Amino acid sequence: MSMPNEMERRQQIIDTALQLASKRSWHAVAMHDISNEIKLPLVQIKPLFRSKDAIAEAIFDRADDAMLALNDNPTFQQQNSQQRLLTAIITWFEALPNNKAVLKAIMAYKFEPGHIHLQAHGVTRVSRTVQWFIDIANIRQQGLKRICIEISVTASYLLSFAHFIHDKSPGHERTRHRLAKMLARIVDADTRQI
Missing domain, CATH: 1.10.357.10 (Tetracycline Repressor, domain 2)
Structure with a gap:
């Protein structure tokens, strides 16, 4: 299985944020929640999205x-x-x-x-x-x-x-x-x- 490219990774982060927000709320979602959900370190998320x-x-x-x-x-x-x-x-x-x-x-x-x-x-x-x-x-x-x-x-x-x-x-x-x-x-x- 190949590694996701940057565009795919960005879409995954967006989709995950929306899924988590649907379960909790947008306010309750933190960047580390997204990191934990997709098993991607925050240090790798930061170049793609500097903030929520x-x-x-x-x-x-x-x-x-x-x-x-x-x-x-x-x-x-x-x-x-x-x-x-x-x-x-x-x-x-x-x-x-x-x-x-x-x-x-x-x-x-x-x-x-x-x-x-x-x-x-x-x-x-x-x-x-x-x-x-x-x-x-x-x-x-x-x-x-x-x-x-x-x-x-x-x-x-x-x-x-x-x-x-x-x-x-x-x-x-x-x-x-x-x-x-x-x-x-x-x-x-x-x-x-x-």
Whole structure:
């Protein structure tokens, strides 16, 4: 049996953290718990993940990757910008852990008063993800119109995310409907295109 490569090892660590968090809670999982579970010394985990928050960030990176993979989908390529934006954001949401209690705990951890550094990093993460949404949706406006679109997409994404983590509707239909309504407001009335 061959040794796992770095990418496989990273995925194993993420999956183990999520499994442990499902049994206990995100707050109760420590790096040494992950180490013990997968029989990998902390000194070998540290180069892959310097902290538990780095694992949380990798969970969001997975969502980024799932969303960006849409670009290779011919059906996605045929959608207009508004449809692409909706599909991209919903795909991002659905790539997150199925256990929403864990997801809520990760977000609560990031918003604890002593975690200002995580909140500052969260701002750049949101900005980067929104830039990917806009790019994959093939939105090409520039200048003031682009700035307005970025602000509107960011607001729609964050409001929908807050709704998503509490949404129990089949296929997240409530989130999808709410997001579609918000994105429709971003559409330029003249061209009916974003």
